[in-house]
Amino acid sequence: MNTMGWLVKREYWEHRGGFLWTPIWVSVVMLALTLFGIVTAEVVGSRVQVQGGVPWDRIAEHLQSGSAGLAAAGLDAAYVALAAILCIPLFFVLFFYLLGSLYDDRRDRSVLFWKSLPVTDTATVLSKVLAAVLLAPLIAFVVATLAYVVLLLIVCAWAVVHGINPLPAIAASHPLSLLWRLTLTIPVDALWALPTVGWLMFWSAFARSKPFLWAVLVPIFVVVANSWLGMLGAPSLSRSFLLDQVVFRLLFGIMPGAWLGDSGLDLGERIRAASNNGETGTILAIFDPSVVYGLLATPKLWIGVVVGVILIAVATRLRRTRIETST
Amino acid sequence: MSAVIHARDLGKRYGANVALDRVSFDIEAGRIVGLIGPNGAGKTTALKAILGLSEFEGELGVLGFDPRTERAQLMEQVCFIADVAVLPRWLRVGEAIDFVAGVHPRFSREKCEAFLANTKIARSMRVRELSKGMIVQLHLALVMAIDARVLILDEPTLGLDILYRKTFYESLLSDYFDENKTIIVTTHQVEEVEHILTDLIFIRDGRIVLDASMEAIAERYTEVMVNPDKADAARALKPLNERSIFGKSIFLFDGVERARLAELGELHKPSIADLFVATMKGTYA
Numbered sequence: 001m002n003t004m005g006w007l008v009k010r011e012y013w014e015h016r017g018g019f020l021w022t023p024i025w026v027s028v029v030m031l032a033l034t035l036f037g038i039v040t041a042e043v044v045g046s047r048v049q050v051q052g053g054v055p056w057d058r059i060a061e062h063l064q065s066g067s068a069g070l071a072a073a074g075l076d077a078a079y080v081a082l083a084a085i086l087c088i089p090l091f092f093v094l095f096f097y098l099l100g101s102l103y104d105d106r107r108d109r110s111v112l113f114w115k116s117l118p119v120t121d122t123a124t125v126l127s128k129v130l131a132a133v134l135l136a137p138l139i140a141f142v143v144a145t146l147a148y149v150v151l152l153l154i155v156c157a158w159a160v161v162h163g164i165n166p167l168p169a170i171a172a173s174h175p176l177s178l179l180w181r182l183t184l185t186i187p188v189d190a191l192w193a194l195p196t197v198g199w200l201m202f203w204s205a206f207a208r209s210k211p212f213l214w215a216v217l218v219p220i221f222v223v224v225a226n227s228w229l230g231m232l233g234a235p236s237l238s239r240s241f242l243l244d245q246v247v248f249r250l251l252f253g254i255m256p257g258a259w260l261g262d263s264g265l266d267l268g269e270r271i272r273a274a275s276n277n278g279e280t281g282t283i284l285a286i287f288d289p290s291v292v293y294g295l296l297a298t299p300k301l302w303i304g305v306v307v308g309v310i311l312i313a314v315a316t317r318l319r320r321t322r323i324e325t326s327t
Numbered sequence: 328m329s330a331v332i333h334a335r336d337l338g339k340r341y342g343a344n345v346a347l348d349r350v351s352f353d354i355e356a357g358r359i360v361g362l363i364g365p366n367g368a369g370k371t372t373a374l375k376a377i378l379g380l381s382e383f384e385g386e387l388g389v390l391g392f393d394p395r396t397e398r399a400q401l402m403e404q405v406c407f408i409a410d411v412a413v414l415p416r417w418l419r420v421g422e423a424i425d426f427v428a429g430v431h432p433r434f435s436r437e438k439c440e441a442f443l444a445n446t447k448i449a450r451s452m453r454v455r456e457l458s459k460g461m462i463v464q465l466h467l468a469l470v471m472a473i474d475a476r477v478l479i480l481d482e483p484t485l486g487l488d489i490l491y492r493k494t495f496y497e498s499l500l501s502d503y504f505d506e507n508k509t510i511i512v513t514t515h516q517v518e519e520v521e522h523i524l525t526d527l528i529f530i531r532d533g534r535i536v537l538d539a540s541m542e543a544i545a546e547r548y549t550e551v552m553v554n555p556d557k558a559d560a561a562r563a564l565k566p567l568n569e570r571s572i573f574g575k576s577i578f579l580f581d582g583v584e585r586a587r588l589a590e591l592g593e594l595h596k597p598s599i600a601d602l603f604v605a606t607m608k609g610t611y612a
Contacts (some may be wrong), residue, residue: 010380013422014415110415113466115380117430118402320398321381 003119007127007172015131018093023086023140027147030085035252038158054078054258059155060292065165072172076283078151079178083144087256090140094132094254097209098200101128102315107325121319128195131311133190137256141186145179174284181287188292189256191301194308196253205318208326219247249304259295331356331477331509336385341370346372348533349385354526357506359518362513363599364530370513373431373530374481377511378407379510390476403433407479409439414454414462421450427469433585438474442502460491467552471503478503480512484519492516495525521599529606536606548602550595551588551594561591568605579605 012019034054055074062071102125105111114124152170159166175283223242229235252258285291295301330353339347347369354360354493359398364370365523379394379401380593390399414423420443428436446464453464463483470478478499484492504510527544529537539547558576562569564587566578571587579597580588588594 003430006426008423009429010426013419014417105415108415109409109413112380112407112409112413113415115378116407116409116470117427118399118400118432119430122400323375323380 003123007123008131009121011128011131012135015093015097015136019131019136020143022089022093023143025145026086026089027082030082031150032064035154038154050198052140057181058178059169060158063155063159063166063169066164068168070173071169072174073172073283075152075155075169075175076178079144079148079173079175079323080182080283082147082151083141083182084257086140086144089138091255095200095251097131097136098128098197098254099215100206101201101209102205102319103207103325105215106323113324115144115323123315125201125312125316125319127298130202132197132254133319134186137186137189141182148175168300178282178287181284181289184289185257185287185292188259188295191305192259192295193254195249195304196251196308197310198308198315199250200254200313201315202318205315205322208324209254216251218261219250223247223252245300255305259301330354330388331390332384332511333388334373335387335392335439337376337387337456338384339369339376339381345533346434347376347383350533351533351537352528352535354509354511354537356509357514358525359504359510359523360526361489361517361524361599362528362529362530362605363517364442364513366513368530369533370530371481372533374407374479374511374513376403378402378479386493401428403431404409404475405477405479405480406473406475408463408466408483410482410485411412414466415431416453416455418454420448420452420454420465423465423469424455430474433474434469435472439468442468442498460487463487463495467498471498476508478508478510480510480514482514483512484514484516492519499523517600517603518598522598527599529603530606537602544602545596547582548597549585549588550594550601551578551580551599552576552595553578557591564588568601568608 003213034056037056038060055077059071059074059078060070062074105114152175155170175196194269200211200215223239226236226242227239230239248258328412332352332354334353335351336349337347337351338345338349350369350373362370362373372381376382376387377389377394379398380589382395389401389402394401399529400548424439427434427439431452443465446468448457448461448465450469454465465485472484484495487495489582496519499510501593504528512520512524524541526540527533527537537544551561553576561576561578564580564583568579570577577595578591579601587592
């Protein structure tokens with residue numbers, strides 16, 4: 001294995017808890033809640049809402065009424081939901097991972113050990129970027145996919161108990177197409193995330209203490225100062241532009257699919273509508289690569305990439321001689 | 328032959344504070360050099376410049392590399408142990424070995440595991456579970472398994488008990504050091520390193536006040552134990568230092584003829600600690 005491989009592995013060793021165990025536990029809780037809901041519904045025998053983000057009621061209802069197509073739409077929605085729910089913990093894990101990426105080892109002085117090895121600062125910083133934008137999302141998506149497999153087993157078991165054949169519904173759903181199309185969103189997420197990655201890593205490399213405060217308070221201060229200038233009648237930027245196009249992209253770009261809302265696709269609403277109407281093709285259509293990769297034709301993606309690359313380059317430069325922290 | 332480390336007018340300032348004041352020195356291969364000075368004298372600043380961890384003024388070559396721009400190549404040949412507490416606490420021993428083996432082309436896994444076999448350190452342990460002494464054993468095992476040309480030790484035994492300190496230097500000498508390697512060590516525990524050093528550099532207020540081999544120092548400096556009646560005669564020869572013990576005075580002389588001193592009393596070889604105290608007199612005053 002080459003140096004970069006070892007460096008990324010090193011990140012995984014240090015952050016196994018956030019990268020691997022967090023998505024696993026969130027998925028286990030989701031599946032457990034779904035299972036509790038099903039058992040409760042069976043025992044009470046009425047329409048008890050099944051909690052846990054999986055549209056179980058629709059799946060069950062359509063399976064019972066024999067409409068395989070509608071049930072398949074529910075299954076597809078469940079797969080997307082299992083993946084989407086992991087984006088929330090992933091956001092927090094990545095946010096604090098990146099803020100600590102070039103700061104924590106300076107604080108505990110282990111940077112002196114890492115720097116005693118023949119590894120360039122560029123390679124070190126790059127390995128942390130790769131761990132954040134590719135490794136962590138890939139692990140989360142693999143966990144979500146395994147969780148969906150478990151959910152399918154639960155569906156089959158439930159169906160067998162009720163004397164229903166679940167296979168037509170499963171056959172009508174699109175697990176493999178979704179697997180492929182959702183995997184393809186990860187590189188787009190990565191590009192979209194670069195300004196946030198760069199912003200957080202810059203403060204992580206720069207701060208002598210409390211990188212979190214710098215990274216969060218500076219944008220807040222800029223927004224407040226801008227509004228104040230506006231109130232005084234001085235030239236200022238539009239508040240919504242500053243929030244949506246600058247602050248949001250510097251702090252929340254690492255949220256997978258953050259660009260979906262931005263590109264005018266109301267994801268949640270469309271998936272819900274699609275699974276209600278049994279339009280099995282619709283969910284698939286949302287993640288059509290031609291739609292997703294259409295983002296690459298927008299200037300704002302590339303402006304963000306440039307900003308992100310510059311910030312990462314500055315962080316790399318800072319990493320060369322910034323070793324001490326004030327704590 | 329060219330020096331392993333070659334410094335000319337090496338300088339570094341932090342604001343108005345001069346940490347290194349245009350120092351020049353050369354360190355040859357196969358030497359064990361003690362870089363000794365009081366706190367804040369500039370030892371660590373010099374080491375950081377050599378390791379490419381800070382900017383500096385002047386000219387500095389380490390094995391022919393510029394530490395500012397050729398750090399990665401340089402670190403294939405240079406190892407360093409900063410102090411006990413720099414191994415990351417979350418790291419497992421096995422992971423540490425795998426990682427260094429993965430990124431360091433001159434690392435020998437067999438050597439490292441052989442060193443660790445003599446300790447109580449197990450591969451599955453995390454650094455945070457190890458005692459301070461075990462951490463330094465692990466760090467030393469990792470570093471000694473690297474076939475490097477320069478080893479830099481910055482207060483490597485700080486906070487260790489005497490048993491670990493003794494074995495630390497013993498294994499360095501017996502299992503690691505040879506004529507192709509160079510070791511630079513800074514420490515406050517001068518007594519422990521004095522018998523292993525070949526060269527000594529005293530540094531004070533960012534300046535080098537003494538840079539000589541141990542043989543040269545033995546030539547130059549003499550300690551004389553003088554009875555009170557001859558004390559004035561001894562003072563006339565301008566000693567570096569005077570202290571008294573059991574009613575006798577001990578004078579430290581720099582470059583005064585042995586024969587003349589022998590007339591005053593009993594001659595001794597001064598310890599580095601005494602030499603250090605005499606040289607650094609008034610540092611904190």
